[in-house]
Amino acid sequence: SFDLVKTWLSFCENHHSQCSTHDKPIPRLPTRVINVGPIDGSSDPFLLITDSNIPSVAHHAQYITLSHCWGPKQPLITTSLTPQSGKPEYPFQYAADICESRCRRATSDSLCILQDSLTDWEMESAQMGDYYWNSIFTIAAADSPDSSHGLFRQRDAGAAYPCLTNMQVDQFPGLTAYRPRPIILAPNLQFFGPGRDWHTHHTNVLDHRGWTLQEQLLSRRLLTFERYQLSFSCLEMMTSENKPCGERRAARPLGTPTGDRIYEAWSDMLATYATRELTKGVDALPALSGLAGRFSQIAPGGLDHRDYLAGIWRADIKRGLLWHCTHWGTRSRWNSESGCPSWSPLSMNVPSGHIEFYNLRLRKDSNADELCRIISVSTNVQGLNLFGRIVGSEMKVRCPTKSARVAGIPENPGLVGG
Numbered sequence: 156s157f158d159l160v161k162t163w164l165s166f167c168e169n170h171h172s173q174c175s176t177h178d179k180p181i182p183r184l185p186t187r188v189i190n191v192g193p194i195d196g197s198s199d200p201f202l203l204i205t206d207s208n209i210p211s212v213a214h215h216a217q218y219i220t221l222s223h224c225w226g227p228k229q230p231l232i233t234t235s236l237t238p239q240s241g242k243p244e245y246p247f248q249y250a251a252d253i254c255e256s257r258c259r260r261a262t263s264d265s266l267c268i269l270q271d272s273l274t275d276w277e278m279e280s281a282q283m284g285d286y287y288w289n290s291i292f293t294i295a296a297a298d299s300p301d302s303s304h305g306l307f308r309q310r311d312a313g314a315a316y317p318c319l320t321n322m323q324v325d326q327f328p329g330l331t332a333y334r335p336r337p338i339i340l341a342p343n344l345q346f347f348g349p350g351r352d353w354h355t356h357h358t359n360v361l362d363h364r365g366w367t368l369q370e371q372l373l374s375r376r377l378l379t380f381e382r383y384q385l386s387f388s389c390l391e392m393m394t395s396e397n398k399p400c401g402e403r404r405a406a407r408p409l410g411t412p413t414g415d416r417i418y419e420a421w422s423d424m425l426a427t428y429a430t431r432e433l434t435k436g437v438d439a440l441p442a443l444s445g446l447a448g449r450f451s452q453i454a455p456g457g458l459d460h461r462d463y464l465a466g467i468w469r470a471d472i473k474r475g476l477l478w479h480c481t482h483w484g485t486r487s488r489w490n491s492e493s494g495c496p497s498w499s500p501l502s503m504n505v506p507s508g509h510i511e512f513y514n515l516r517l518r519k520d521s522n523a524d525e526l527c528r529i530i531s532v533s534t535n536v537q538g539l540n541l542f543g544r545i546v547g548s549e550m551k552v553r554c555p556t557k558s559a560r561v562a563g564i565p566e567n568p569g570l571v572g573g
Contacts, residue, residue, distance in 0.1 A: 160378060233265070425501075
């Protein structure tokens with residue numbers, strides 16, 4: 156399997172212009188990384204701390220990132236009392252072996268952020284988007300409910316691989332331009348949805364967690380350890396042991412849309428995020444801050460944190476306000492911990508069932524300004540993460556109003572959405 160992973164990585168690096176780092180400077184290491192030691196195992200892994208205030212060539216190197224679910228069992232974490240050197244208890248068994256195939260440094264949120272320091276947490280969470288984007292690839296523990304379960308599983312590896320048969324089929328009988336082709340049989344480990352990536356039939360725990368969405372979308376390359384197979388995706392390709400030759404992938408949500416369509420892509424991504432779970436409601440904005448920061452860099456005209464309004468962008472605010480929950484349940488309630496105003500889709504508890512946006516394209520010659528005029532809108536950022544938590548917000552709108560009475564949803568008194 157490791158040889159196949161090396162083949163995927165090499166092919167991506169040498170043939171994918173969007174993914175290749177050949178013509179890019181070597182990235183600066185995150186503040187804290189795990190040095191897994193030399194390949195011969197002559198020394199133990201240790202926590203390496205870089206100082207952002209001291210320029211150093213040694214602080215620039217390739218590294219990998221880890222994406223995992225903490226779960227109810229807290230993993231080993233780094234705090235201000237953790238020794239700054241020595242051997243850390245590595246969260247994933249044998250992860251160092253994978254890392255050593257390309258580089259010798261790895262970073263993970265649980266070990267590389269001081270979990271008992273709010274200041275450090277805010278500074279590092281603000282940079283997580285860049286950490287994942289600049290890493291050479293991300294290892295995703297998709298079948299591990301917590302870090303104690305590791306990456307690897309007992310399995311019949313041969314059952315995942317396709318098999319070339321002697322049978323042939325003539326796809327176009329009677330046409331000499333087409334030759335009969337051999338049939339390739341593959342285990343039914345995956346299915347394809349229209350216009351989307353494949354998904355395994357087995358639950359991917361990372362697909363249900365809020366923090367892991369930006370880790371998945373901002374990783375140039377994602378090596379996923381599933382229950383029965385390895386899969387690999389990058390900006391241009393997706394493949395697996397089940398389909399080792401791979402295929403071109405559809406654009407990621409924030410990949411290629413241009414103009415106003417990029418805001419539609421943001422809304423689609425936000426709707427996906429709203430189906431995921433967060434252990435702490437207060438993380439609703441921080442867990443999305445890496446994606447917000449990346450979006451601000453690629454959006455037309457350039458944006459900054461002042462254009463970001465609790466999940467909605469100022470340039471798209473009228474359409475961004477047109478959201479609703481498609482069904483109500485006991486968990487579809489206002490998330491008082493998030494700090495988000497009621498007009499923000501992130502004001503709902505995650506998961507809120509489903510959030511749906513009315514993707515209306517407001518033409519420049521429409522009367523939208525006459526129907527709704529935003530007089531002013533602002534949010535007050537709390538802390539060092541400029542796309543993170545807020546402590547207050549205000550919006551003044553001039554528009555027609557209509558009296559309404561809420562009825563039929565007693566478990567959600569007085570709350571009907573944005």
